[in-house]
Each structure stands twice: as structure tokens, then as C-alpha cells.
Amino acid sequence: MACLQRCFCINESSLQLNDDVLGLIAFKSELHDPSSALNLWTEDDSSPCSWQHVQCHPVTGRVTQLSLDGLGLSGKIGKGLDKLQSLQVLSLSRNNFSGSISPDISLIPSLSILNLSLNSLSSRIPIELASVVSLRFLDLSENSLSGPIPDSLFENLSSLRFVSFASNFLEGPIPSSLSKCSSLGGLNLSNNHLSGNPSFVNGFWSLTRLRILDLSHNAFSGSVPDGVSALQNLKELQLQGNHFSGSLPSDIGFCNHLSRLDFSDNLLTGALPNSLQRLDFLSFLKLSNNMMIGDFPYWIGNMSNLEYLDLAGNAITGYLLASIGGLKLLNHLILSHNQLTGELPASLSYCSRLFVLRLRGNGFNGSIPQSLFNLGLSEIDLSQNGFHGSIPPGSSKLFYSLQTLDLSNNKLTGDIPAEIGLFSNLRYLNLSWNNLHSRLPPQLGQFQNMTVIDLRNNAIYGLIPEDLCDFNSLSILQLDGNSLIGPITEDIGNCTSLSLLSLSHNYLNGSIPKSISNLKKLEILKLEYNYLSGEIPQELGRLDNLLAVNVSYNRLIGRLPMGGIFQNLDQSALQGNLGICSPLLKGPCKMNAPKPLVLNPFVYNIPMNSNNSVSDPIQHHRFLSVSTIIVMVAVALIVIGVLVVSLLNASTHRSLAFVDTAMESKCSSSQRSGSSATGRFSFFGSRSSSELVNNAESLLNKATEIGHGVFGTVYKASLGDEGRMVAIRKLATSNMLQSPDDFDREVRILGKASHPNLITLKGYYWSPQFQLLMTDYAPNGSLHSRLHERSPSTPPLSWANRFKIALGTAKGLAYLHQSFRPPIIHYNIKPSNILLDEKHNPKISDFGLARLLTKLDEHVKTSRFQSALGYVAPELACQSLRVNEKCDLYGYGMMILELVTGRRPVEYGEDDVMILSDHVRVLLEQGNACDCVDPSMTEYPEEEVLPVLKLGLVCTSQIPSSRPSMAEVVQILQVIKTPVPQRMEMF
Known part of the structure; x- marks a missing residue:
């Protein structure tokens, strides 16, 4: 009998082990394993306990842990895992898993840790997870999950200790069942689209074991009620990036263990509650970009553990009190854009660990304390205040630490200190809009990492140093509005990283150096209001990246460079010179010649800086020799040629306002940024972060x-x-x-x-x-997700919005086809590339990316357009046909058919395949067109829907020439939208 029992146990154990093997093999079969991490998994083994990334129970031999983190696996999380009935830990994070989360996971009864973070999982959170009552750790963060969090998800999950759904596309309210998770210690729902008023907060206050609560970057609104003091164990509270209003909870200071508090980027009002001073362990306090008022709190200096303080972007008044020196651990002090006044207290230097100091845009005055420059600061931003006096010399500590120095828009006087040349790691220097009276420091060219030098609008005099770009990292150089003299050094051509060069409103003379043509990255060149003479070097026409040039009010003559932007310059960028040859300018055109014709300089009243004047007496001679007449005829012929070429190429004029806008944008995008050794960034009028x-x-x-x-x-x-x-x-x-x-x-x-x-x-x-x-x-997602992945709580698209999407998309495509030569062809129009803003206005994405392909024909023949099944024009598969804008018409036509019907372009049934265009055509011919309209639309005008369906069929014609142009589509849609009486009058 004992033998029979022993044999029975052995057979039962073998069966269980086989279940584990079979389950893992079935799971592996669904995966793509590029690094062969699972190669040793084989169905020939009787047990998986020796396999990599698998752990088993030492007694039963059943699989208890499966950890496949960061192996680069892709595919779907399919069947097989439910066989692992003793599995406790399932961790598949940092892979490329896609598709939905399999409900079969809920069939694992002993599962306590589920980590699927950092994948590409989509669809919704399965309600079946609510049955895994043993679950203690649940992390689904950084995927593409959408829809609401199931309301009953947490109903039976009282054992949960940690939940993270961060960085997905979840929407709707937080389920009330969450209050049942009485053991919850950490909750992170940040970076989603969750919304609602904070009535749910009362439920949170009952989670007394909560240590971390992160609801940041959602769409919550309303006031945060008192009661937070119930969370006695709370250490981190992050609610930034929402629409919270009202005051901070008055009892916030009774969360005794709080170390991190972030309410930034909300709509909070009122003053800082005095209870904050009770937070003895608080190290991080960020309340920036709200509407808070009141005086800067006197008690802030008593928060001895504070390391990071950011109150920027509020309306806080008062003085920075001497008590600030009590923050011995402080490394970030950010008070920019408030209404603080008075002098900086000398005690600020007692914050010996201070690393970043930003006080921009306040009303501080007095002198800059010398003791401040004795700290090891990395960033000093005191701009847009009322500081006066001189710039303090730095200390040896600051020489090595300082990377950003911005003292612009103050009332500083005196010299630029010679010590500035010792800041070996300085990247960004802005001393503009002060009253500094100094020569340019000769050490400016010695900064190895310098990317921005902005010394505009001071009283800087002398020559431009020749060694300004010895290390070739400089991206922006702005010296305009000073008293610089002499020529522009030829060595400026060594600044090959320059994108903005502005030397206007100075006293520079001589010719424009040819070496500027070496600046291949140059985008903006400002040389106006100087004494520059001669011709603009023809070599500058080879600067393909040049977007804006201004050389007005100099003494330049001759023809403009033939290439680049010079043939399209606005009059304001050229006027006030002696004789530039341009059809935009009136007056004589002067060319360099062996016996030059000398013009009367007083024909032009050349305005200069307020301290400048034109006093050079130039003789006015007339040469009537035969050689002079020949020269005149030759000059006339050249001028006529230049005029013809200029007229042919003057289709695009750039105004002087663009120069200023582009200059400011470029300065902003490069601020505090270093140059990359391996790549390069370029920004189009946007502000970038140094990170x-x-x-x-x-x-x-x-x-x-x-x-x-x-x-x-x-x-x-x-x-x-x-x-x-x-x-x-x-x-x-x-x-x-x-x-x-x-x-x-x-x-x-x-x-x-x-x-x-x-x-x-x-x-x-x-x-x-x-x-x-x-x-x-686009936080509101694509048209595809709105049509085919809509949650039950999201209302369907109305006909008005659908028509708006059809018309807006047509307008965007018409712009791409008409405004560029050659036209920009999208090649991949489909609903997933139509993004929607908050008012359902369409935004076309991915346009023109085919321009980045070296060989489009080879690209089209590959399988890359398989994802656009049903939208790809048939001619893209036929090399004998000319590929043009008509390709976009086909995809657009299929898109509006899908928009009206709510069905996909190709649908597979059990026994047949439905082609949407054929389906609509048959119903139209039978007179049953309304049968194909999306049933979720309860109301729609037939007089608009039927013409749009017919337009979709015309656009999807198999013959490209039978399709209309996109401009014609826009006109047709506008006629369809016109009220019927007016439409009849039009015809």
C-alpha cells in the first residue's frame, strides 16, 4: 500500500512538473527572442527548475518565480502562464510586449507580484485581475493602456501593498473601490488622463498606511480638502500638473514624516499654510507655477532638512529674510517670477551646499553680495531685477563649478571682471542689457564648453578678439548694441558651431570677411547699423542653413550673393547702403571695377547709432573716358542680369521681425545647453531643456x-x-x-x-x-483610437465632429500638396496618423517622412506599409505608374469612408472578407446607403452624409487620374456643408 501511495505521489509530481514545462513552452512559442535568452528552454526537460530566469519551490519543485526583465522580448503575453499554478512572482518589465493583458493571468491563484511595466501593452486593464486576491504588488506603468480603471478592480484586493499605473492613457475617475486597499503603501497614477473632482480624496485619507501618493500630471480639478493629516505615514505627496484650485490643506504640516511635497503647476491660491514649518523631515518642496500670494514666510529658515525649494511663478511678496541662511542643506533655491524686493541677505552665503540659484524676474535691488560668488554654484540666474554696482569677482570654488551665469536686464556697471576667464566650465554667459563699460575679456575664447555669449546693449568697446573661437563650441554670439570698433576678424570663420551671429549697432568697419562662409550651421546673421564696406562675399550664398540676414545701414555696394537666402531678402534687410544692387532698393547700384564710379554718399542719409555719424568726405568724380564708358555698359548689363534673376527668385520675402523672433528662439533653445560630441540637436523656434x-x-x-x-x-x-x-x-x-x-x-x-x-x-x-x-x-490620441478603441464612457463622435475632421484633414493635405515644390506627399494617410486636439480638430502627423528615404521605390516594395492595409493606393505596388499626390487621395478616401461607417477598411469574418469601399458601393447602388452609417451616430443629416460617402468612393478610384485633387476635395466639402438653399443658389 505504501508503495502504491509513493508511486501515486511520484506520478502526480511528474504531472505537475510537466504542466509547468508545457506552460512555459507554450508561453515561449508566442515570443520573439532576439538575444536567444530562452534558448535553453526545451520541452524535452522534465522540469524547468534548471532553466534561466525561472525559480522553483525547493520542496514541491513547482515554478514560483518567472523574471524576464530587460531581455528585449516582444510578442504577446499569451496562453500557458495559467498552467503555472504555484507562480508567485511574474515580472516581464522592460521588454517590448504588445497587445492586451491576457485575462488568463487571473487564473494563477497564488500570484502576489505582477510587474508588466515598460512595455507596449495596449487596450484596457482587465477586470479579471480583481479575482487575484493574493496580489500584493501590481505595476502596469509605462505602457499604452487606455480607458477607465475598472470601478470594481480593487474590491477584493485588500492585500495590495503597491500599485502603479503611471504613464499610460487611462481616463475617467479613480474608482471608489480603491479605499478597500487598507494595506496600500504606494500608489502611482501619474501621467495619465484621469479626471474628476477631489471627492475621491476622502477615500485616500482612509488609507492610513500610505507612504507614497503620486497623482501628478493628470486632469484632476477642484480643491484639495483638509484631512490629509490622517496619513501619518505619508512620505511623498505629488499632485503637480493638475487643475487643483483653492488653498493648500491647512493641516498638511501634520503629516509628520513627509519628505517630498509637490503641488506645482496647478491653480492654487492663498498663502503658504503655517503648518508647513512643522515638517521637520521635508527635503523637497515645490509649489511653482500657481497663483499663491502672501509674504515670503519668515519661518522657512527653520526647515533645516530642506534641500530643494521652488516657489517660482507665483505672486509672493516681501523680502528674502536673513533666516534663509539657516537652510544649511539647501542645494536648489528657485524663486523666479514673483514680487520679492529688497537686497539679498548676506546670510545666503551660509547655504554652503547651494548649487542652483534662480531669482529671475523679481524686484531685488542693491549690489550682488560678494559672498555669493564664494559658493560652489553651478547656476546663477539673477536676471530681470534691479541689481546695481559691479559684478563680483569669483572665487576658486566658483571657477570650477559655474556653468550658467545670467545677470541680464539689471543696472550693473563697471568692468567685466577679468576673473570671468577662469570659469573653466562655463557654458552660458548672459550679461546683456546692463551698463557695463569694458573691453571684451581676451579670455572669452578659452572656454572649452561655452555655447552662448550674450553681451548685448552695454557699453563694451574695443576690438573683437581674434581668438574668440579657439575651442569651437560657441553656438550663439550676440554683441550688438555696443561700441565695438575695427574690422570683423577673419578668425570668426573658426566659430564653425555658430548658428546665430549678431554684431549690429556697433562701429565696425572694413569688409565682411569671406571666412563667414565657413559657418555651415549659421542660421541668423545680423550686421546692420555699422560702417561695413565693400561687397557681400559671394561665398556666403553657399550657406544653406541661413534663414535670416540683415546688413542694412552700412556702406556696402555691389551685387548680392547668388545663392541661399540673399535673393529673397526683404528691403528692410538691405536699405541704407551706398549701392547694393537689388530691385528692392531705389538709387544707384555701385559695382567694384578697376576705375570705380564714385557715388555721392550724401545721396543717402545713413542713420547710425546715436553716437555715430557719417563724416568721411568722399570725392565725387566723373570719368568720361572710353574705358569708363565701357565699364558703365558692362556694369549696366550685369545689373540687368541681377535684376532679372532677383525678380525670378523674389517670391518669398522675410521680414525683419522674423529675424528678431528667430534670434530669440535660437537663444532660448541653446540656453544652458552643451554641444554633443556624437550628434546634434536643432530646434525650430521652441525652447529646449539642457537635459x-x-x-x-x-x-x-x-x-x-x-x-x-x-x-x-x-x-x-x-x-x-x-x-x-x-x-x-x-x-x-x-x-x-x-x-x-x-x-x-x-x-x-x-x-x-x-x-x-x-x-x-x-x-x-x-x-x-x-x-x-x-x-x-497630442494627449487626446488618434482618430483610430476614437473610432475603434473608444471606452463605453466616452461618447461617440458626432457628425459635426466627423465632418470637421474630414474637412480639416483635407485642408492640411491640400496645404502639403500646394505649398511646396515638389509637393509633400504623405504616402501613409490613415486614422492612426490623424491626431485630435481637445476640440476634435484634426492634426496630421508623420507627413513628409518619405522625404528622408534615400530610395522610395525600394522602400515601397518592402513590407513597411503592411500596417496601412486598405489605405495604400494600388499604384504604389506598380513601378510603371507615376507616384504623385493621388496616392494621398486614396488613403484619404478610405479614411472618410471609415469615418462615416465606423468600420475598418478591411474586416475578416469567419467565411469571407469585407472590403469597405466595395461594401459602401453596393449599398449605394441598392439605395440603402444609410445602412452603412455608423450606428453609434443616432443623429446625422442625410443630405451631408450621402455626398461624403460618394466623395470617398471617388477618392478611392483604382485609376489615379479619376481621383480629384485635394484642393477640389476641400471645395466639394465646403459645398456639402453649405445649407441647402444657399447651395442651390450657387448652382
Whole structure:
């Protein structure tokens, strides 16, 4: 009998072990394993306990832990895991799993830890997880999950200790069942679209074991009620980036263990509650970008553990009191853009660990304390205040630590201290808009990492140093509005990283150096209001990146460079010179010749700086020799040629206002940024963060993947201190342009596309290893998700919004087709590339990316357009047909059919395949067109819906020439939308 029992136990154990093996093999079969991490998993083994990444119970031999973190696995989390009936830990984070979360996971009764974070999982959170009552740790963060959190999800999960759904696309309120999780210690729901008023907060106050609560970057609104003091164990409270209003809870200071408190970027009002001073362990306090008022609290200096204090962007008044010196551990003090006044207390130097000091945009006055420059600060920003006196010399400690110095827009006088040349790590120097009377320090060219020098509008005099760019890292040089004299040094051509060069409103003379043509990255050149003479070097026409030039009010003569932007300059960028040859200017045109014709300089009243005057007497001679007549005829012929070429190319004029705007944008984007050794960033009129500019790879590491497209993977990321969200596409490198100049040229063309129905391209990053495109982030998702992945709580699109989407998309495509030569063809129009803003206005994304391909025909033949099944024009598969804008018409036609019907372009049934265009055509011919309208639309005008359906069929014609142009589509839609009586009058 004992033998029989022993044999029975052995057979039962073998059966159980086989279940584990079979379950893991079935799970593996659904995966793509690029690094062969699971190669040793084989069904021939009787037990999986020796397999890598698998742990078993020492007694029963059953699998208890499966940890596959960071192995690069992709595919779907399929069946098989439910066989692992003793599994306690399932961790699959930092992979590329896609699809939905399998409900079969809920069939594992002993599961206590489930970590699926940092993948590409989509769809909704399965309600079946509510049955895993043993669950203690649940992390689904940084995926693409959408829809509401199931209301009853937490009903039976009283054992939960930690929950994170951060960085998804979840919406709706927080379920009330969460209050049942009485053991919860950490909750992170940040970076979603969750909303509602804070009535749920009372439920949180009952979670007395809560240590971490992060609801940041959602859409919560209303006031935060008192009662937070019930959370006696709370250490971190982060509610930033919402729409909370009212005052801070008055009892916030009774959370005795609180170490991190962040309510920034909300709508809070009132003063800081006095109870805050009770928080003895608080090290991080950020309340920036609210509407808080009241005096700067006197008790702030008693918070001895405070390391980070940010109250910027409020309306706080009063003085910075001497008690601030009591914050011995403080490393960040950020009080910018408030209404603080008075002098800086000398006791500020007692904050010996201070690393960042930002007091920009207040009313501080007095002199800058010398003791402040004895600290090891990395960033000093005292700009836009009323400081006077001289700039203190630095100390040896500051020489090595300082990276950013901004003292602009004050009343500083005296010299630029010689010690400034000792700041070996300085990257950003801005002393503009002061009254500094000094020569340019000769050490300016010795900064190895300097990217921005801005000394505008001072009283700086003398020559421009010849060694200004010895280390070739300088991106922005602004010296305008000073009293500089002498020629522009030829060595300026060594500044090959320059994108902005502004030397206007000085006393510079001599010719414009040819070496400027070496500045291949130069985008803005401002030389107006000087004494520059001679011709503009023809070599400057080769600067392909040059976007704005101003050489007005100098003594320049001769023809303009033939290439680049010079043929399209506005009159305001050229006027006030002696004889520049341009059809935009009136007056004589003077050319360099062996016996030059000398013009009367007093024909022009050349305005200079207030201290400048034109006093050079120039003789006015007339040469009537035969050689002079020949020269005159030759000059006339050349001028006529220049006029003809200029008239043919003067289609695009840039105004002087653009120069100033671009200059400020460029200055902003490069501020506090270092140059990359392996790649380069370029921004189109947007402000970048130093973190982004300095390290593109770290940006991708913290970014969240939100989708895949034809041309690469799309991420969302937060930039800068303000946490602005952008979308980042990491381009697939196959067949992409590998030349940085070619890539730059093509992307800049896309960057010029500006239309209300196009997603804005913000900039790009290029390196030999990878390329990134940065665009606006659309938090409301795509038309595809709104049509086919809509949650039950989200109302369906109304006909008015559907028509708005159809018309707006047509306008955006018409702009791409008509405003560029050659036209920008999208090639991949489909609902997933139509993004929606909060008012359901469409924004076309991914336009023009085919321009970045070296060989489009080879690209089209690949399988990359498989994801656009049903939207791809048939001619793209036929090399004998000319590919043009009509390709977009086909995808657009299919898109509006899908918009009206709510059905996909191709649907697979059990026995047949439904082609949407054929389906609509048959119903129209039978007179049953209304049968194909999306049933979720309860009301719609037939007089608009039927013509739109017919338009969709015309656009999807198999013959490209039978399709209308996109401009004609816009006109047709506008006629359809016109009220019937008016429409009849039109015909």
C-alpha cells in the first residue's frame, strides 16, 4: 500500500512538473527572442527548475518565480502562464510586449507580484485581475493602456501593498473601490488622463498606511480638502500638473514624516499654510507655477532638512529674510517670477551646499553680495531685477563649478571682471542689457564648453578678439548694441558651431570677411547699423542653413550673393547702403571695377547709432573716358542680369521681425545647453531643456513608448522643468538619409510646414547611430483610437465632429500638396496618423517622412506599409505608374469612408472578407446607403452624409487620374456643408 501511495505521489509530481514545462513552452512559442535568452528552454526537460530566469519551490519543485526583465522580448503575453499554478512572482518589465493583458493571468491563484511595466501593452486593464486576491504588488506603468480603471478592480484586493499605473492613457475617475486597499503603501497614477473632482480624496485619507501618493500630471480639478493629516505615514505627496484650485490643506504640516511635497503647476491660491514649518523631515518642496500670494514666510529658515525649494511663478511678496541662511542643506533655491524686493541677505552665503540659484524676474535691488560668488554654484540666474554696482569677482570654488551665469536686464556697471576667464566650465554667459563699460575679456575664447555669449546693449568697446573661437563650441554670439570698433576678424570663420551671429549697432568697419562662409550651421546673421564696406562675399550664398540676414545701414555696394537666402531678402534687410544692387532698393547700384564710379554718399542719409555719424568726405568724380564708358555698359548689363534673376527668385520675402523672433528662439533653445560630441540637436523656434540637449539617449531611456509607425517607434517624453510633453519618433535607420546635411535640409523643409491641421515639428536630433524627430504631443490620441478603441464612457463622435475632421484633414493635405515644390506627399494617410486636439480638430502627423528615404521605390516594395492595409493606393505596388499626390487621395478616401461607417477598411469574418469601399458601393447602388452609417451616430443629416460617402468612393478610384485633387476635395466639402438653399443658389 505504501508503495502504491509513493508511486501515486511520484506520478502526480511528474504531472505537475510537466504542466509547468508545457506552460512555459507554450508561453515561449508566442515570443520573439532576439538575444536567444530562452534558448535553453526545451520541452524535452522534465522540469524547468534548471532553466534561466525561472525559480522553483525547493520542496514541491513547482515554478514560483518567472523574471524576464530587460531581455528585449516582444510578442504577446499569451496562453500557458495559467498552467503555472504555484507562480508567485511574474515580472516581464522592460521588454517590448504588445497587445492586451491576457485575462488568463487571473487564473494563477497564488500570484502576489505582477510587474508588466515598460512595455507596449495596449487596450484596457482587465477586470479579471480583481479575482487575484493574493496580489500584493501590481505595476502596469509605462505602457499604452487606455480607458477607465475598472470601478470594481480593487474590491477584493485588500492585500495590495503597491500599485502603479503611471504613464499610460487611462481616463475617467479613480474608482471608489480603491479605499478597500487598507494595506496600500504606494500608489502611482501619474501621467495619465484621469479626471474628476477631489471627492475621491476622502477615500485616500482612509488609507492610513500610505507612504507614497503620486497623482501628478493628470486632469484632476477642484480643491484639495483638509484631512490629509490622517496619513501619518505619508512620505511623498505629488499632485503637480493638475487643475487643483483653492488653498493648500491647512493641516498638511501634520503629516509628520513627509519628505517630498509637490503641488506645482496647478491653480492654487492663498498663502503658504503655517503648518508647513512643522515638517521637520521635508527635503523637497515645490509649489511653482500657481497663483499663491502672501509674504515670503519668515519661518522657512527653520526647515533645516530642506534641500530643494521652488516657489517660482507665483505672486509672493516681501523680502528674502536673513533666516534663509539657516537652510544649511539647501542645494536648489528657485524663486523666479514673483514680487520679492529688497537686497539679498548676506546670510545666503551660509547655504554652503547651494548649487542652483534662480531669482529671475523679481524686484531685488542693491549690489550682488560678494559672498555669493564664494559658493560652489553651478547656476546663477539673477536676471530681470534691479541689481546695481559691479559684478563680483569669483572665487576658486566658483571657477570650477559655474556653468550658467545670467545677470541680464539689471543696472550693473563697471568692468567685466577679468576673473570671468577662469570659469573653466562655463557654458552660458548672459550679461546683456546692463551698463557695463569694458573691453571684451581676451579670455572669452578659452572656454572649452561655452555655447552662448550674450553681451548685448552695454557699453563694451574695443576690438573683437581674434581668438574668440579657439575651442569651437560657441553656438550663439550676440554683441550688438555696443561700441565695438575695427574690422570683423577673419578668425570668426573658426566659430564653425555658430548658428546665430549678431554684431549690429556697433562701429565696425572694413569688409565682411569671406571666412563667414565657413559657418555651415549659421542660421541668423545680423550686421546692420555699422560702417561695413565693400561687397557681400559671394561665398556666403553657399550657406544653406541661413534663414535670416540683415546688413542694412552700412556702406556696402555691389551685387548680392547668388545663392541661399540673399535673393529673397526683404528691403528692410538691405536699405541704407551706398549701392547694393537689388530691385528692392531705389538709387544707384555701385559695382567694384578697376576705375570705380564714385557715388555721392550724401545721396543717402545713413542713420547710425546715436553716437555715430557719417563724416568721411568722399570725392565725387566723373570719368568720361572710353574705358569708363565701357565699364558703365558692362556694369549696366550685369545689373540687368541681377535684376532679372532677383525678380525670378523674389517670391518669398522675410521680414525683419522674423529675424528678431528667430534670434530669440535660437537663444532660448541653446540656453544652458552643451554641444554633443556624437550628434546634434536643432530646434525650430521652441525652447529646449539642457537635459534634452546634453543627452539624447538618456531622454529615450526615460521616455515612454506609445506606438510604432511605418518610419519608426514613437515615444512621449517630458522636457525641462516645466514638464512639457513632446512626442519623439526614433526613425528606423534602414534607407534613411545618412548625410547630416541632407537630413537637416529635408527636415527643415518639413519644419516650415505650418498649418492648423498639421502636427507641429519642433526639431530633430541627428547622429550616425540614430535620428529623432520631435513634435507636439497630442494627449487626446488618434482618430483610430476614437473610432475603434473608444471606452463605453466616452461618447461617440458626432457628425459635426466627423465632418470637421474630414474637412480639416483635407485642408492640411491640400496645404502639403500646394505649398511646396515638389509637393509633400504623405504616402501613409490613415486614422492612426490623424491626431485630435481637445476640440476634435484634426492634426496630421508623420507627413513628409518619405522625404528622408534615400530610395522610395525600394522602400515601397518592402513590407513597411503592411500596417496601412486598405489605405495604400494600388499604384504604389506598380513601378510603371507615376507616384504623385493621388496616392494621398486614396488613403484619404478610405479614411472618410471609415469615418462615416465606423468600420475598418478591411474586416475578416469567419467565411469571407469585407472590403469597405466595395461594401459602401453596393449599398449605394441598392439605395440603402444609410445602412452603412455608423450606428453609434443616432443623429446625422442625410443630405451631408450621402455626398461624403460618394466623395470617398471617388477618392478611392483604382485609376489615379479619376481621383480629384485635394484642393477640389476641400471645395466639394465646403459645398456639402453649405445649407441647402444657399447651395442651390450657387448652382
